[in-house]
Amino acid sequence: MADIDATFDEFLPEALRFRAPAPLVDIGANLTHDSFGRDLEAVLRRARAANVATLIVTGTDRAHAEQAVELAQRYPGLHATAGVHPHDASRWDTSLAAAMRELHQRPEVVAVGECGLDFNRNFSTPAEQERAFEAQLGLAAESGKPLFLHERDAGPRMREMLRTWRDDIADAVVHCFTADRDTLYGYLDLDLHIGLTGWICDERRGHHLRELVGAIPLERLMVETDCPYLLPRDLPARLKGRRNEPALLPWIVREIAHWRDTDEAELACATSDTARRFFRLPQAGEDQENGRAQQEP
Structure with a gap:
């Protein structure tokens, strides 16, 4: 515990110890990444100190989705997603589909x-990506759970595929949006x-978003770190x-909030309310009660 306390105290300089004016929901946290292996509890303590009350742990393949579920079982305020990232779409097969279907019932x-879809790097071919994505659209329709989407340099094809399924799926969020106005x-x-x-x-790559954030209705906006x-x-x-x-x-x-010319507290409350509705999460305060119940023998 001493090492964790030291990490908690020393990792973030005083100038970076922010506290949100209202409890936040981080909808994209890759806490199964190896870089969190040594100090995850300190990371979660710093999150709580910053008033980041709820975290959605991203599952990008079977192994990481299973790890995300384990973290959600262990720590109050954590929840999981389960899917296959387009980079790994070449691995999609009937066995993986069955594993995902089972995870979606958790x-x-x-x-x-x-x-x-990610047509920027094409670690899996576009055809493989579309096959895996189409299958997961079907799983989302089957489970009734919302979609956590990745898209890069594939906006037109993504919209085309989503349009076909839009009446069959629940809500969907394009996480880590970085594209242009038309997209x-x-x-x-x-x-x-x-x-x-x-x-x-990011003044090099993200300056265009500063002109776009005001076009996103507040009830459709959520926030995330995509850490690490x-x-x-x-x-x-x-x-x-x-x-x-x-x-x-x-x-x-x-x-x-600055680039939207919106009150910071208002934005914090609105994005958290939207995230809780979207992911069908307990209301603020209920997560801790549920977490204590999970940890009881």
């Missing part, structure tokens, strides 16, 4: 995904939700190791 799993409006026309990350804090990735570039102090973590979500909310 109460800890609140969304199908991370799934979608954004196309997703909004499909009644999708939008997840924003620290990309908006996408550490905000405009933090007021340097951070060792460049690993992003949930405790920095309040800074992202502050930036979004």
Whole structure:
């Protein structure tokens, strides 16, 4: 415990110890990443200190989805998604489909995904990605759970596939949205939700988002770190190791509020309310009660 206490006290400089004006929901936290293996409890303590009360742990393949479920069982305020990322779409087969279908029945799993299309890197071919995505759209329709979507350089094809399924699936969020105005409006026309990350804090790549955030209806907007990735570039102090973590979500909310010309507390409340409705989560305060019940012998 001494090492954890030291990590809690020393990892974040004083200038980076933000606290949100209202409890936040981080809808995309890759807490199964190896970089969190040594100090996860300290990471969660820092998140609570920052008023990041609820975290959706992203499951990008079978192994990581199962790990996300285990974390959700162990820690109050954590929930899981289960899907196959487009980078791993070449692995999709009947066995994997059956495993995902089983995971989607777990109460800890609140969304199908991370799934979608990524035509930027094409670690799996476009054809393989579309096959896996189509299958997971079917699983989402079957389970009735919302979709947690990934898209990069594939907006037109993503919208085309989603349009075919839109009447059959529940809500869907395009997580870590980084695309252009036309793509954004196309997703909004499909009644999708939008997840924003620290990309908006990147003056090299994210400056265009600053002009777009005001076009996202407040009831469709959610926030996320996508940690350990996408550490905000405009933090007021340097951070060792460049690993992003949930405790920095309040800074992202502050930036979004600034560019929307919205009160920070209002944005914090609205995005959390939207996330709780979207993922069908307990109301604020209920997570801790449920967590205590889980940990009782």
